[in-house]
Amino acid sequence: MTDLAVPLKTDAEAPDRDPVVLAGLLSLPTLFLIVLCLIPLFLLVQLSFAHREDGGLWRAGLELTQYRQLMTPQFLKVALFSFTLALTTAVISVALAFPVAYFISRMKRRAQITWLVGLLSTLSLSEVLIVFAFQVLLSGSGGLVKTLVALGVMEQAHSLYPNFAAVMVCLVYLVLPYIILFLYPAMSQLDDDIPAAATTMGASPARAFLTVVAPMVKGPLLSAGLLVVIFTVGSYLTPLVLGRPQQWTVGILISNGAMTTGNLPLAAAQAVALVSLMVGLLGLVRLLSRAGSPAS
Amino acid sequence: MGAAGLTLAACSPKASGGGANTLKVSSYGGNFEEAMSAHVYPVFEKATGIKVESIAQPAGLQFLLQLIEANKAGIAPMDLCISTAVDVNRGRKANLWRQRDPKALPNLGNLPWQYVLSGPKGIDGVGALGWFLALVVNPDQIKTPIDTWTALWEPAYRDAWGLAGAGAGPIFDITAKTYFDGPATLDTEAGILKVINKIAELKPNTKLWWESEGTMQTALENGEVKGGVYFADVAATLKASGTPLSIVFPKEGAVMDFGSWCQPAASTKVAEADAFINFMCSPQAQNLIARKVNAPPLIRRELLDLTSEEFNRVSSEIPPITTNYEARARHLDFMATNFTKMISS
Numbered sequence: 001m002t003d004l005a006v007p008l009k010t011d012a013e014a015p016d017r018d019p020v021v022l023a024g025l026l027s028l029p030t031l032f033l034i035v036l037c038l039i040p041l042f043l044l045v046q047l048s049f050a051h052r053e054d055g056g057l058w059r060a061g062l063e064l065t066q067y068r069q070l071m072t073p074q075f076l077k078v079a080l081f082s083f084t085l086a087l088t089t090a091v092i093s094v095a096l097a098f099p100v101a102y103f104i105s106r107m108k109r110r111a112q113i114t115w116l117v118g119l120l121s122t123l124s125l126s127e128v129l130i131v132f133a134f135q136v137l138l139s140g141s142g143g144l145v146k147t148l149v150a151l152g153v154m155e156q157a158h159s160l161y162p163n164f165a166a167v168m169v170c171l172v173y174l175v176l177p178y179i180i181l182f183l184y185p186a187m188s189q190l191d192d193d194i195p196a197a198a199t200t201m202g203a204s205p206a207r208a209f210l211t212v213v214a215p216m217v218k219g220p221l222l223s224a225g226l227l228v229v230i231f232t233v234g235s236y237l238t239p240l241v242l243g244r245p246q247q248w249t250v251g252i253l254i255s256n257g258a259m260t261t262g263n264l265p266l267a268a269a270q271a272v273a274l275v276s277l278m279v280g281l282l283g284l285v286r287l288l289s290r291a292g293s294p295a296s
Numbered sequence: 297m298g299a300a301g302l303t304l305a306a307c308s309p310k311a312s313g314g315g316a317n318t319l320k321v322s323s324y325g326g327n328f329e330e331a332m333s334a335h336v337y338p339v340f341e342k343a344t345g346i347k348v349e350s351i352a353q354p355a356g357l358q359f360l361l362q363l364i365e366a367n368k369a370g371i372a373p374m375d376l377c378i379s380t381a382v383d384v385n386r387g388r389k390a391n392l393w394r395q396r397d398p399k400a401l402p403n404l405g406n407l408p409w410q411y412v413l414s415g416p417k418g419i420d421g422v423g424a425l426g427w428f429l430a431l432v433v434n435p436d437q438i439k440t441p442i443d444t445w446t447a448l449w450e451p452a453y454r455d456a457w458g459l460a461g462a463g464a465g466p467i468f469d470i471t472a473k474t475y476f477d478g479p480a481t482l483d484t485e486a487g488i489l490k491v492i493n494k495i496a497e498l499k500p501n502t503k504l505w506w507e508s509e510g511t512m513q514t515a516l517e518n519g520e521v522k523g524g525v526y527f528a529d530v531a532a533t534l535k536a537s538g539t540p541l542s543i544v545f546p547k548e549g550a551v552m553d554f555g556s557w558c559q560p561a562a563s564t565k566v567a568e569a570d571a572f573i574n575f576m577c578s579p580q581a582q583n584l585i586a587r588k589v590n591a592p593p594l595i596r597r598e599l600l601d602l603t604s605e606e607f608n609r610v611s612s613e614i615p616p617i618t619t620n621y622e623a624r625a626r627h628l629d630f631m632a633t634n635f636t637k638m639i640s641s
Contacts, residue, residue, distance in 0.1 A: 055382075055625035056389035057364075074637045132514070139518050159520055162504070245461060245505050245640040253636070256507070259357050260463035261632040262386060 041275075048268035058265050066269035075253070075270070079277065082233050082249040089171045090228035093179050094221055096172070101183035102213070105190070116184070119177040127174060131237050134170045135161065138242070166242040171232050178231070179224045186220035219289075226285060233278060250274050318347040319568045320374040323424075324555070325352030327533065328589060335588035340575045346568050353377055357386075363560060364390045372563035376572060378555040381621040382628075384413045384421040387558065393420035394559040400570040403577035406595040410618065413556055421556030422573050425585050426592040428616065429466045429551040431544040432516065432531045433523035445474045445546045448525075453501050458512045458524035461505025461639060464624055464631035466525055466551040471495050473617045474548050482623035488631055496638050505639055516541065525551075529590060545612040552616035554594060586610050 051061030069075070104115045137144050140159040148154035160166060190213065198208040214221075236251035250270055258267035321337070323329045333350035341347055351374055353359060360383050366373055379387065387393050395418035398404055404412060404422065411423025433442055438456070448457060448470075459467055471491045472481040481487040504521050506512040509530065515521045516531075517539050528543050528550065535541040557576065559569050575581055579600055582593035586602055592611040593600060600607070607613075623631070 052629070053389055054630075055628045056386050057361075074633075074640075078640070135514065135520075136518065139520050141519055240507060241511060245636075248636075248640050252507075256462045256632070256636060260507070261628055262357050263629055263632075266629075 044268050045272055047265055048272050050265040050268075052263055052265045057262050066266045067273075069266060070269055070273050075250075075273075078248060078253055079250055079273065081247070082235075082251070082274070083229075083277070083281075085167070085171070085235070085239070085247075085249065086229040086231075086233040088168065089175060089232045090225040092168070093172045093175045093228050094225045097176055097179035097183055097224065098214075098217075098221060101180045101187045102190075102209075104180070105184060105187035106192075116181070119180055122177045127237055130174060131170060131241050134166070134173070134238075135241055138166055161242045162244045162247070164243065164247055167239050167247050170238045170242055171235060174238070175228050175231055179228060182224050182227060183217075183220055186217055190216065222285070222289065226282065229281070230278065234274060317345060317568070318349055319376065319565055319572055320349045320351060320372075320563075321572065322351040322353035322374040322377040324355055324378060327529075328591070329353070331589040336576075336581060336584045339580065339584065340572060343575065344571050346571060348572070357383070360386060360392075363387070364392050367392050367560045367562045370562050372560045374560070375563040375565045376557050376559050376569055378424050379421060379558045380553065380555060381413060381421070381619070382624050384556055384558055385415075385621070385625050388415040388420055392558075392560055394561045394563065394566070394569075395420050396422065396559075396570065396573070400567075401574045401577065403574045406577050406579070406582075406599055408594070408596060411554060411556070411594045421558050422577065423594040424555045424557045424576060425589065426552050426554040426594050426611075428528035428545070428592060428611070429525055429553065430528040430531065431523065431546050431550075432526045432528075433542045433544060434516070434519060434521075434540050435542045436540045437519065437522040442544055443547050445470050445548050447546075448501065449497055450501075453522065455501065455503040456522040456524075457498070457502050458504035458506050458515050458521035458526070459498065459502050460507075460512075460525065462507045462632075462636075464628055464635060466553070466619065467495055467498075468623075468631065468635075469551050469617050469619050470525065470548075472620070479618060479620035479623070482620045482627070482631070485627060485630055488623070488627060489634065492631075492634050492638050495635070499639065502639075532590070545614055547614065549614050549617040550612060551619060552592065553619050 047058070048066055049062050049064070050058045051063055052058050052065065104112055107115070136142055138160040139145070140157050142159075145154065145157050145160065149157050194216070195205075195208040195212050198212045199205060203211065233249075234251045235249055236255060239247045239249050240252050240255075250273075254267045254270050254274075257263040257270065323332055329350060329352045333348070337348040337350060353374075360379070363373065363377070364387065384393070398419060401422070404419075407423050412419060413421035413423075431442065431445060431447070438453070447453065448459075459465070468482055468488075468491055469479045471494050472479050472487075475494050476487070476490060481491055502524075504512065504515050504524070506515070509527070512521070512524065512526055513530065513534065516524075516526070516534060528545075531541055531543045535543065557569075557573050559566075563569070577595060579595065582595045583600055583602060585591050586593045586600070586606060586609075590610055593602075597607070
């Protein structure tokens with residue numbers, strides 16, 4: 001992903017640092033990475049091979065029972081849905097965030113700061129709060145439905161959830177500020193002279209934006225999309241509260257298995273599968289982006 | 297999980313120490329724990345001279361997992377806790393619980409047999425108190441009086457209900473009792489599938505398959521669902537705070553579940569725990585549980601001196617549907633997997 005996230009203009013190469021100083025600086029983050037990321041991941045993988053005791057919990061073991069259970073159409077369907085949901089959220093949110101970030105970056109300094117502070121402040125709201133607020137907003141007795149009925153758009157008051165659209169709208173709302181903030185630096189660094197040159201050559205502003213500006217920021221856009229996929233593929237609360245069981249994600253299956261039936265080995269195997277699929281997807285994107293741009 | 301166990305232990309630094317004549321007792325946090333420590337424990341303290349230190353306990357599996365880890369490390373965050381029958385079984389398989397000597401519990405005979413839980417090594421869970429899952433209905437939205445679980449299936453109530461959507465909830469026992477040969481239908485996989493197929497007919501009528509109690513509460517409060525299967529005591533609290541709700545004990549019976557007193561093996565206060573459990577099985581304590589904690593008592597009705605009115609406020613003369621724990625102990629994964637498959641298809 002790093003090659004995708006390279007800023008458009010890079011500073012001159014940093015001077016060589018003393019390897020001892022470098023090792024010293026890196027040792028703490030490395031230690032954190034091992035203790036807080038790799039060890040839990042190892043325990044998770046270990047748990048996924050454990051023996052499940054039906055009605056009880058589990059005992060140590062080395063078996064593939066849980067992974068075999070993943071090969072059922074039921075799990076594959078849910079996994080496919082999780083990825084479809086994440087990819088759809090990515091496409092919609094990047095499509096919305098791209099022009100917003102572009103126009104913010106073209107505003108006066110003061111306006112830019114106001115927008116950025118506003119976006120940052122929405123990040124302070126917890127996901128739980130947002131999802132439950134959406135539940136109230138979309139409910140039959142909520143303000144939105146009442147307004148729609150008053151305007152004659154909706155005949156009779158009925159709630160706008162649970163369904164796929166409600167899940168989608170809430171997920172896009174959740175990721176949008178991140179993506180705008182993520183795209184903003186790349187947009188700020190865009191050289192205005194290039195689209196201006198295109199316009200001089202006869203392209204309409206819209207055409208210049210789509211055919212000149214967009215290809216220049218292809219990398220950041222793709223990175224932003226991937227970020228959304230990573231954020232939302234494991235989504236749990238939004239589909240749980242605003243969706244029907246048909247919109248349940250792998251995250252919900254994991255939670256059901258782990259916290260309700262106590263089948264932690266299966267939940268661990270599902271989590272390992274989700275992480276593996278995600279890593280696979282990242283690898284594929286990396287391969288494709290390399291093939292697509294030999295210069296990088 | 298080791299760290300989780302330590303966290304739990306860290307919450308209660310005195311662990312199983314805390315003085316010779318004290319007992320750390322945890323019970324479900326909220327109204328319940330408050331009422332127990334305000335009205336029931338003081339009577340026990342007065343009768344025995346053993347001081348009770350009350351701790352609020354979260355519901356859910358995570359508590360059990362943390363407790364297992366703490367216990368393995370030789371730490372008992374409490375001397376007694378309350379546990380559902382399914383969790384008693386889970387804890388038993390993880391060697392979590394201390395076994396009880398029935399000779400030390402003369403009042404044990406007051407409890408019907410199904411409320412005394414035992415494994416191959418002996419008794420490890422003694423019924424503490426019950427709770428009901430009843431049919432709740434919003435009378436503003438559903439005007440027709442309902443007195444049967446079959447109403448859940450009526451086509452007139454499309455998109456009306458909120459039902460538990462995870463694991464193997466009470467709808468299994470309700471369906472088995474209402475349409476088949478009672479909860480024993482769930483003893484076999486074939487029976488379970490029959491029940492699930494019948495539950496599948498509820499899909500058009502179910503708007504919300506809830507996982508957490510809070511989601512259902514919100515949906516009831518803002519009228520998003522017209523009713524469903526819900527905890528009778530929580531529904532009563534909601535009703536008291538203004539949510540329009542009728543709490544119906546259907547003619548087939550409401551589902552009764554219960555919690556048991558269990559002692560983690562790392563706790564060594566056996567005599568004090570026996571005294572506590574024995575007291576809790578006494579008519580005196582069970583009368584208090586009905587009157588002050590608003591929970592259905594577990595000991596036999598004839599031992600209690602509750603008036604009909606007092607009894608009906610927390611329980612019902614209609615025999616309850618008893619949860620089939622045996623089925624959950626043997627077929628939980630089968631039930632949960634097929635249930636999830638059914639509702640998500």
